[in-house]
Amino acid sequence: xxxxxxxxxxxxxxxxxxxxxxxxxxxxxxxxxxxxxxxxxxxxxxxxxxxxxxxxxxxxxxxxxxxxxxxxxxxxxxxxxxxxxxxxxxxxxxxxxxxxxxxxxxxxxxxxxxxxxxxxxxxxxxxxxxxxxxxxxxxxxxxxxxxxxxxxxxxxxxxxxxxxxxxxxxxxxxxxxxxxxxxxxxxxxxxxxxxxxxxxxxxxxxxxxxxxxxxxxxxxxxxxxxxxxxxxxxxxxxxxxxxxxxxxxxxxxxxxxxxxxxxxxxxxxxxxxxxxxxxxxxxxxxxxxxxxxxxxxxxxxxxxxxxxxxxxxxxxxxxxxxxxxxxxxxxxxxxxxxxxxxxxxxxxxxxxxxxxxxxxxxxxxxxxxxxxxxxxxxxxxxxxxxxxxxxxxxx
Amino acid sequence: xxxxxxxxxxxxxxxxxxxxxxxxxxxxxxxxxxxxxxxxxxxxxxxxxxxxxxxxxxxxxxxxxxxxxxxxxxxxxxxxxxxxxxxxxxxxxxxxxxxxxxxxxxxxxxxxxxxxxxxxxxxxxxxxxxxxxxxxxxxxxxxxxxxxxxxxxxxxxxxxxxxxxxxxxxxxxxxxxxxxxxxxxxxxxxxxxxxxxxxxxxxxxxxxxxxxxxxxxxxxxxxxxxxxxxxxxxxxxxxxxxxxxxxxxxxxxxxxxxxxxxxxxxxxxxxxxxxxxxxxxxxxxxxxxxxxxxxxxxxxxxxxxxxxxxxxxxxxxxxxxxxxxxxxxxxxxxxxxxxxxxxxxxxxxxxxxxxxxxxxxxxxxxxxxxxxxxxxxxxxxxxxxxxxxxxxxxx
Numbered sequence: 001x002x003x004x005x006x007x008x009x010x011x012x013x014x015x016x017x018x019x020x021x022x023x024x025x026x027x028x029x030x031x032x033x034x035x036x037x038x039x040x041x042x043x044x045x046x047x048x049x050x051x052x053x054x055x056x057x058x059x060x061x062x063x064x065x066x067x068x069x070x071x072x073x074x075x076x077x078x079x080x081x082x083x084x085x086x087x088x089x090x091x092x093x094x095x096x097x098x099x100x101x102x103x104x105x106x107x108x109x110x111x112x113x114x115x116x117x118x119x120x121x122x123x124x125x126x127x128x129x130x131x132x133x134x135x136x137x138x139x140x141x142x143x144x145x146x147x148x149x150x151x152x153x154x155x156x157x158x159x160x161x162x163x164x165x166x167x168x169x170x171x172x173x174x175x176x177x178x179x180x181x182x183x184x185x186x187x188x189x190x191x192x193x194x195x196x197x198x199x200x201x202x203x204x205x206x207x208x209x210x211x212x213x214x215x216x217x218x219x220x221x222x223x224x225x226x227x228x229x230x231x232x233x234x235x236x237x238x239x240x241x242x243x244x245x246x247x248x249x250x251x252x253x254x255x256x257x258x259x260x261x262x263x264x265x266x267x268x269x270x271x272x273x274x275x276x277x278x279x280x281x282x283x284x285x286x287x288x289x290x291x292x293x294x295x296x297x298x299x300x301x302x303x304x305x306x307x308x309x310x311x312x313x314x315x316x317x318x319x320x321x322x323x324x325x326x327x328x329x330x331x332x333x334x335x336x337x338x339x340x341x342x343x344x345x346x347x348x349x350x351x352x353x354x355x356x357x358x359x360x361x362x363x364x365x366x367x368x369x370x371x372x373x374x375x376x377x378x379x380x381x382x383x384x385x386x387x388x389x390x391x392x393x394x395x
Numbered sequence: 396x397x398x399x400x401x402x403x404x405x406x407x408x409x410x411x412x413x414x415x416x417x418x419x420x421x422x423x424x425x426x427x428x429x430x431x432x433x434x435x436x437x438x439x440x441x442x443x444x445x446x447x448x449x450x451x452x453x454x455x456x457x458x459x460x461x462x463x464x465x466x467x468x469x470x471x472x473x474x475x476x477x478x479x480x481x482x483x484x485x486x487x488x489x490x491x492x493x494x495x496x497x498x499x500x501x502x503x504x505x506x507x508x509x510x511x512x513x514x515x516x517x518x519x520x521x522x523x524x525x526x527x528x529x530x531x532x533x534x535x536x537x538x539x540x541x542x543x544x545x546x547x548x549x550x551x552x553x554x555x556x557x558x559x560x561x562x563x564x565x566x567x568x569x570x571x572x573x574x575x576x577x578x579x580x581x582x583x584x585x586x587x588x589x590x591x592x593x594x595x596x597x598x599x600x601x602x603x604x605x606x607x608x609x610x611x612x613x614x615x616x617x618x619x620x621x622x623x624x625x626x627x628x629x630x631x632x633x634x635x636x637x638x639x640x641x642x643x644x645x646x647x648x649x650x651x652x653x654x655x656x657x658x659x660x661x662x663x664x665x666x667x668x669x670x671x672x673x674x675x676x677x678x679x680x681x682x683x684x685x686x687x688x689x690x691x692x693x694x695x696x697x698x699x700x701x702x703x704x705x706x707x708x709x710x711x712x713x714x715x716x717x718x719x720x721x722x723x724x725x726x727x728x729x730x731x732x733x734x735x736x737x738x739x740x741x742x743x744x745x746x747x748x749x750x751x752x753x754x755x756x757x758x759x760x761x762x763x764x765x766x767x768x769x770x771x772x773x774x775x776x777x778x779x780x781x782x783x784x785x786x787x788x789x790x
Contacts (some may be wrong), residue, residue: 004506004528007648010655034458042452049663050445057437061631063429096491096657103656107527111399112507129655132502133399236456238662240491253402260405260524261498262491266661267633268444 028379031346032370068094069270084218098230098242108253114162121353146178156193169204170320173365202230207319208294223247239269296368307384321369330392331362423774426741427765463489464665479613493625493637503648509557516748541573551588564599565715568760597625602714603689618642634664702779716764725787727755
């Protein structure tokens with residue numbers, strides 16, 4: 001059996017096999033990447049859902065348009081305008097989750113062999129979608145101010161790149177927020193070296209510290225930036241609602257690609273979201289989420305300050321749901337995870353966020369949105385012991 | 396701006412521009428491809444939806460697994476077993492509508508330049524997905540017994556093909572059902588000439604005449620057949636629920652491709668469907684749809700017998716929602732549509748169902764599931780006049 005070349009480069013199973021262990025009810029998992037179900041506005045959504053199906057079944061249960069349910073698309077436009085992300089000659093496309101926004105952008109722009117710069121570390125879903133289109137990936141390290149633009153320019157001087165893929169705010173997996181100077185520099189470089197930027201921004205509204213930072217898209221006057229948003233982290237992940245904002249010519253290609261992928265996003269969940277935003281304040285809902293995640297992040301950081309060895313360097317996110325911990329080079333966090341899982345604590349080893357997934361990686365990602373408050377301290381304490389007892393010779 | 400090569404071959408807009416005219420409330424549209432909203436079990440689905448979100452929000456609104464919501468996947472397995480479609484070492488993958496089942500199959504199997512045989516005419520969504528992967532398409536005409544296997548073998552003798560894409564029952568757009576001899580012959584040819592078959596079967600339960608025909612998949616002992624099913628025509632199109640049945644190695648690749656496309660299908664609609672099938676009989680629901688569409692099909696055929704000129708040759712489907720009408724070669728149904736739309740009647744011109752969309756086509760597709768009963772006779776009468784008044788010199 002000969003499969004398509006594009007699938008041979010995808011190691012989907014490495015992660016999924018690991019995640020199967022998370023079914024163990026005793027496991028304290030910092031490996032998740034989901035919003036807290038405590039924040040789902042389920043009573044409101046249940047009522048809205050019933051009303052919509054009962055009163056408007058001919059729309060809710062019927063085929064819809066590829067571009068998205070019009071009232072929801074308009075609400076997203078309004079929200080994007082508020083943040084300066086909806087430029088003239090740009091428009092919104094509703095997608096089946098943020099992942100599809102990335103996938104459709106790559107599908108529309110990339111030919112096999114096109115060079116794409118990605119952050120190192122980066123989001124596995126973005127990396128795998130890029131791999132599936134045969135993109136040639138070059139990694140640029142993420143510093144505490146965001147991706148290293150000096151190193152980026154070194155690459156640009158010798159290599160023609162088509163696209164830069166960046167998660168600008170509360171990056172997955174690092175939790176780092178790119179500073180303003182870096183954002184501006186990326187846009188300058190995009191103009192100078194003629195490449196496009198996919199700004200993936202699913203977490204940015206979950207800020208619990210510091211000041212809101214303008215997106216790169218909001219400073220983009222030439223349509224070089226494609227913006228990807230998501231309701232997964234601020235409303236519901238299972239409803240699969242995301243969007244892209246792109247220059248009309250790019251968006252039109254993304255619409256065509258979406259038509260062959262899934263025709264359109266589930267109408268019912270689009271209508272439920274639109275009506276929820278009509279009746280309730282998304283901003284108030286997000287405010288709750290900010291406080292909730294901010295508290296959990298503090299709990300985790302306090303426990304890490306208390307229990308983790310000094311050689312563990314970790315980020316202190318101002319929002320989002322992840323932080324990143326770098327250990328000395330002699331650690332292989334794939335092996336560390338095997339030990340940690342025996343002690344009933346799980347995390348995401350850094351190799352899954354790398355371009356080269358076969359190289360040993362001393363870093364790992366922790367999630368604080370899902371574990372219960374009391375499990376955060378317990379889990380961090382256990383994990384600290386696993387780290388301290390790690391022996392590169394024996395493990 | 397340089398887009399991906401794969402999108403340059405897609406003329407998505409030709410159809411969509413046309414469909415925008417269908418918003419005119421006076422238009423009698425035979426151009427649709429959707430189930431009748433009169434058949435949506437909206438009261439039941441509304442109640443179920445509310446219960447699920449209220450009682451189980453942590454599942455319904457949270458990320459789910461790529462393979463599909465387990466209880467729904469199991470119900471699909473059962474249904475597939477009933478029709479002999481679930482072979483050993485095969486499994487079900489829940490998809491975001493039937494379109495995604497096609498797309499994931501093509502994405503997993505096809506490299507650019509791989510040769511795929513398709514029916515002529517065929518479903519534009521399938522053709523466009525194939526185009527997006529750079530497949531080289533060869534068309535084989537559909538006879539009244541289904542695709543012409545003699546012509547297929549002629550092709551196979553001189554060309555190595557990777558896949559055959561076929562809609563075996565109540566084909567879109569022709570309404571034709573492949574006979575048993577043709578089904579068996581295709582399987583023999585697949586063994587002899589070593590190719591795979593994608594059997595797209597979204598309409599087969601909507602039979603209102605004749606006897607149920609075994610699928611090609613049900614006769615497949617080597618896993619050469621990938622089966623695509625859909626709830627769009629028998630439950631709800633807007634819920635975006637379909638599935639594939641494939642040999643485990645192929646299904647595993649499709650799962651990986653789905654993960655990068657949209658992570659997973661909307662959990663809420665999967666749960667609603669699963670609970671609907673728990674509480675109510677899908678078979679009874681489908682029985683209603685059969686009677687409903689059978690009556691509409693008869694109405695349309697009677698009107699066509701009464702009004703259409705003798706030189707119009709049309710199919711007499713035993714199920715599904717489409718029929719196909721062939722006019723003499725001097726007709727160009729793209730031009731015919733422009734005239735017909737002025738008289739407020741719409742249909743799908745045959746060029747959209749062809750490999751070469753630029754060639755004039757004398758055929759067209761009619762849908763009978765959506766127009767109201769009284770509009771069927773009126774619309775057919777008007778369309779008959781448009782056909783009779785068509786002048787290839789002037790039009």
